Amino acid sequence: MRHRENKWKMIDWLTIGLYAMLVLFGWFTIYAASYDFENSAWIDMGARHGKQLMWIGFSVVLAVVVMLIDSKFYNNVAYVFYALMIVLLILTIFIAPDIKGSHSWLRLGPLQIQPAEFAKYATLLCLAKFMSTYGFSLQNRRNLLLALCIVFLPAVIIIAQSETGSALVFVALMLVLFREGMNGLVLVLGALCALFFILVLRYNNLPLAPGEQPTPELYGFILAFVIGILVSMVFVHLYTRDKACLRAMAGVNAVVWVAGGVLHYFYPAVLYTWIAAASLGVTMLTLVVFMFVTRRKTFGVVTLFLVGVLALSLCADYAFNKVLAPHQQIRIKIVLGLEDDPQGAGYNVRQSQIAIGSGGVMGKGYLNGTQTKLNYVPEQDTDFIFCTIGEEHGFVGSVLFIVVYTFFMIRLIYLAERQRSAFSRIYGYGLVSVFLFHFFINIGMVTGITPVIGIPLPFISYGGSSLWGFTIMLFTFIRLDANRMEVLQHS
Amino acid sequence: MKYKRKHQDSRSRQITMVMLVLVVCVLFIVRLFSLQVLDDTYKDSAESNAFLRKTIYPSRGLIYDRNGKLMVSNQPVYDVMVVLREMANFDTLAFCQVMGITKMDFEERMADIKNRRKNPGYSRYTPQVFIPQISYQDYGLLQEKLFRFPGIFVQQRVARQYTLPCAALQIGSLGEVTQKQLEADAYYKRGDHKGQSGIENQYEEALRGQKGVEILLRDVHGRIKGKYNDGANDVAAVPGKNLTLGIDMELQAYGEKLMQGKMGSIVAIEPKSGQILAMISAPSFDPNLLVGRERSKNYAALSTDPTKPLFNRPVMAQYPPGSTFKLVQALIMQQEGIFTRNTLLPCYDGYYYTRTKKVGCHHHKSPIDLPTSIETSCNAYYCYGMRRMLDERLDKYGTIQGAYNVWRDYVFGMGFGDALGIDYPGEKDGVVYRSSTYDKIYGKRGWKSSTIISISIGQGELLATPLQIANLAAFIANKGYYKIPHLVTMVGNDSIDIAYRTPHKVEIKDKYFDVVIEGMARAVKKGTARFGQIPGIEFCGKTGTAQNPHGDDHSIFMGFAPMDNPQIAISVYVENSGFGATWAVPIASLMIEKYLHRSIDSSRVEIEKRMLEKSFY
CATH class of the missing domain: 3.40.710.10 (DD-peptidase/beta-lactamase superfamily)
Structure with missing residues (x-):
């Protein structure tokens, strides 16, 4: 019974305090975003801020309920809950009404609920339970594969609901796998993939200035190949420490580029694109030669990396045009600066940047933002809510908000690390990953860093489903953390 | 030993995670710095978005003769304005009857309004001039029936009125500013009227007074949502100065x-x-x-008259x-x-x-x-x-x-x-x-x-x-x-x-x-x-x-x-x-x-x- 007495002391009140701060700040921001110069009642249950007040009230109830449940419960029901969630997600595809082409909302009486918000929770619990089972190792291929399945199964179903944005969140759970021992190279390669994809898209289709002749050069390929070769040299250095190979690679590349440059000078028809391709070819050849001479497989693996670079580069345009829906293509093109359409698809991004930019250093003051009040920014109380913060509180307020949010996430990492049970730790990291992804994509899209992916800013954006989902997820972790001294499960 | 290595490994992974969060944080701060502090074009964009600067026209100075008799004064005239977006279920025929125009006139005028070359300020959401300067009598007729024509309203302006029909050349006349005048003097905006000849031109700066401005908030649909800052930034118009002439x-x-x-x-x-x-x-x-709608027609007639009245x-x-x-x-x-x-x-x-x-x-x-x-x-x-x-x-x-x-x-x-x-x-x-x-x-x-x-x-x-x-x-x-x-x-x-x-x-x-x-x-x-x-x-x-x-x-x-x-x-x-x-x-x-x-x-x-x-x- 000693434990029970200490339970309330064990709760991390700092995190709850940060939560309360964010939710309250969120409500005031929603009030500001939906503020009408002609109707400014603080409590109006018909208005968005009035409803949000109800959602917040109910969130408190949910939080208390979550805190009252025994912490072992979450571990015990994880699989069942996951299975039920998968079934619900699949059902949703068929029974949900069509809202702007997406089938993701369920109607429960007066409430509308998006199961995808809760699928994250189920997936986190399931992943935590699976990865904390005795004998689990990410080095075991079977285990790794199963863990990936747990993560991506709901994502695939959610894509089928046409909610690609929500599905992408699951990618963030790769961070959990990394923390639990997955080779960091996977993340690096993933990031490189994205980099090559962007390079090829961005620089193969440079927008032409009026009157400019299109050039036959494909700068995307040139950049991708050159960076690929440089990265391969880093790999060779890190994993083989073979100086002879490095010298050979540098040498053949120097020869190719000097010879190519001379050729280009006399025969302009010899494009740099071809020279870059040639240098990629001779680099691969060098690596293959070293593989046979030294009989070390590592050279072969690095060669495969370069083959991957080549394949990805050649496929990027195709994948972009065939796999992505047109509206997704445009969103990416706008971020890459390939398309500028301030009245069309670029409108949201343009207007949200105007709103934030016009805030200046000190902001226009609470309730004095004109861009958001007058509806220039779309979705101003949901996905684009950061615009209101940027416009009314300026650089100082925005940075303060970002610092607080960052502190909140780092606090969660700290909590995750102090867990004695692997289940709690893995769950905690999953939680941080989800928050980080939402934070990065949401503020990234309104400031024009990332493409527009319609996902909310946790605790700030208007919406019951997302607030409840994140509240349950967070308080489950706080509950687990409060019990960290009791539970000495297998680490 | 093995435990220690494992511990070190997870420690470095933990640090990597923290670093990742911090990188995102720093990235945003840098981006916000460039958006909000370095680049100040967004302020202008925001203002041109949200502020409707409505010009308040001062009353033009009056003109008296040497005995203090009023020679030139101002009379209200009425421009018929139209907001195209609000013209739902518009009874064109009835409107033409009230205005005394044919359906063809109506369509021609509408086409002119929509032609961005002739009318660069065209927008479906903002008022456009349909017929300028109708008389007080026509205004009376229209006013009664205005409720039947959604999207049509009447805007009051000021035109000159003369006590006696004399001294036309000496006093001069008002006319819309020309492209050249717009470029020469920033005071004028397209569609403004200024003295184009005679005393009206010579003493333009004294007569015109100083325009005021009322800053209104305009939402994304062009609708007016009240005054900005409760009118604290508005500027009142200064009426023009009256002139006294030596003329009897x-x-x-x-x-x-x-x-x-x-x-x-x-x-x-x-x-x-x-x-x-x-x-x-x-x-x-x-x-x-x-004065008024017939100005350009009459002006053309006067300027081609062989007796050269101008x-x-x-x-x-x-x-x-x-x-x-x-x-x-x-x-x-x-x-x-x-x-x-x-x-x-x-x-x-x-x-x-x-x-x-x-x-x-x-x-x-x-x-x-x-x-x-x-x-x-x-x-x-x-x-x-x-x-x-x-x-x-x-x-x-x-x-x-x-x-x-x-x-x-x-x-x-x-x-x-x-x-x-x-x-x-x-x-x-x-x-x-x-x-x-x-x-x-x-x-x-x-x-x-x-x-x-x-x-x-x-x-x-x-x-x-x-x-x-x-x-x-x-x-x-x-x-x-x-x-x-x-x-x-x-x-x-x-x-x-x-x-x-x-x-x-x-x-x-x-x-x-x-x-x-x-x-x-x-x-x-x-x-x-x-x-x-x-x-x-x-x-x-x-x-x-x-x-x-x-x-x-x-x-x-x-x-x-x-x-x-x-x-x-x-x-x-x-x-x-x-x-x-x-x-x-x-x-x-x-x-x-x-x-x-x-x-x-x-x-x-x-x-x-x-x-x-x-x-x-």
Whole structure:
């Protein structure tokens, strides 16, 4: 019974305090975003801020309920809950009404609920339970594969609901796998993939200035190949420490580029694109030669990396045009600066940047933002809510908000690390990953860093489903953390 | 050992996670810094998004005549505006009926509104002008039925209203600013009206006042959502200043009436002050023609009229001064000691300047003295004068050029040659040749008085505007000074430019003026201008006839009254009407009588009637 007495002391009140701060700040921001110069009642249950007040009230109830449940419960029901969630997600595809082409909302009486918000929770619990089972190792291929399945199964179903944005969140759970021992190279390669994809898209289709002749050069390929070769040299250095190979690679590349440059000078028809391709070819050849001479497989693996670079580069345009829906293509093109359409698809991004930019250093003051009040920014109380913060509180307020949010996430990492049970730790990291992804994509899209992916800013954006989902997820972790001294499960 | 390595590994992974979070945080801070601190174009974009700067137009200054009577005021006119987005279920036919237009007019106008080239400010959400400047009566009709036409509303503007339909050219008119004016003065916005001619143009800055601005908040659909900052940033409009003119409105209207059916001009000046009492350009027109919807149509008609009603003759027409110029000669010759009052000279029907060529003269007694030469308007007298000055006083002047230059300096000192500088746009210079110009034409030694003998009687290479001739009458009345003639006497409560209040001295002695005035008085009593006698008013004048190579001569008269205490100096030109005495003299005398007595004596009603009825075209 000693434990029970200490339970309330064990709760991390700092995190709850940060939560309360964010939710309250969120409500005031929603009030500001939906503020009408002609109707400014603080409590109006018909208005968005009035409803949000109800959602917040109910969130408190949910939080208390979550805190009252025994912490072992979450571990015990994880699989069942996951299975039920998968079934619900699949059902949703068929029974949900069509809202702007997406089938993701369920109607429960007066409430509308998006199961995808809760699928994250189920997936986190399931992943935590699976990865904390005795004998689990990410080095075991079977285990790794199963863990990936747990993560991506709901994502695939959610894509089928046409909610690609929500599905992408699951990618963030790769961070959990990394923390639990997955080779960091996977993340690096993933990031490189994205980099090559962007390079090829961005620089193969440079927008032409009026009157400019299109050039036959494909700068995307040139950049991708050159960076690929440089990265391969880093790999060779890190994993083989073979100086002879490095010298050979540098040498053949120097020869190719000097010879190519001379050729280009006399025969302009010899494009740099071809020279870059040639240098990629001779680099691969060098690596293959070293593989046979030294009989070390590592050279072969690095060669495969370069083959991957080549394949990805050649496929990027195709994948972009065939796999992505047109509206997704445009969103990416706008971020890459390939398309500028301030009245069309670029409108949201343009207007949200105007709103934030016009805030200046000190902001226009609470309730004095004109861009958001007058509806220039779309979705101003949901996905684009950061615009209101940027416009009314300026650089100082925005940075303060970002610092607080960052502190909140780092606090969660700290909590995750102090867990004695692997289940709690893995769950905690999953939680941080989800928050980080939402934070990065949401503020990234309104400031024009990332493409527009319609996902909310946790605790700030208007919406019951997302607030409840994140509240349950967070308080489950706080509950687990409060019990960290009791539970000495297998680490 | 293995545990320790594992611990180190997870420690580094933990740090990597923290670093990842921090990288995102720093990335955002950098991005926000560039958006919010470095780049300030977003502020402007936001303002042009959300602020509707509604211009508040000040009321334009009013214009009063010299007696404080209102001449020009403002009247409300109404623009029919349309917001295309709100025109749901629009009953086009009924609307056309109310407006008195056909369905085709309606569609044509709509197409013009939507044409972004003709109407660069087009938007479905904001008001567009459908029909500008409908009258108060039309507005009344429309107002009753306005509720039936969604998207249509009426916006009030201000147009000019005239107490009497006179002085159209002098006051000038308002018109929409042109592209050039927009570029030259940032005060104006497209669609603004400004003074485009006359006093309205000359005193534009005083009359227009200062625009105010009301900052309204506009939402994404263009709807107005109230005032920005509760109006704290609004600027109130400053009304324009009222003008007071030297013009006597009744005299002006009377003069225009007298000049009906004639071409020419009347300029009346108060000699002491230089204030213009009346400035008539005939034919004149109703200033209301250039107000409102029909402005451009009427303007086109006026500008193609062969009688040139838009040509402001008093300041723009250059005529040879004719015999009125003999007064100038009489003054110069006396001052230079060439004539005295009693210099007797012969004239037997003219002056022979070569053996065979003569300047003709009408029959009168001979020989005559100086006042008689003015009374009879003798040509020969002044030819002798000019010859004596240019050819026979080389001991004094050295060369003919020297003599001519002295003469020319006198003429310029009397306000001839250059434009006088009236406060009215477009005043023309007169013409008085330089001696060097004659040198160029005839060679340095190639000319003498006989070469340029016509200028001695105001013909030849001499041109002057009616304003300059009126000014001549004014400074003779003043015996030696004039103030630059001007239309406006007060701007708001401020007096006018010092330039109009400074007397210009004419370097001729008083006693020489007396001789000239004696001649002018006799001209009216029994000489060339005897048709102009007014009961109870002793006045002085001089007729003239400007030779016109294009048709009949122009009839000229200039003079002032009363002789002892001059109140009005006047010049009258009647184009193509022949000898000066017949038309110009009676018209001038009627103007003088009207101004001094405010009415016409019954003995002269017959003359008045004849003047009013006469038409030359």
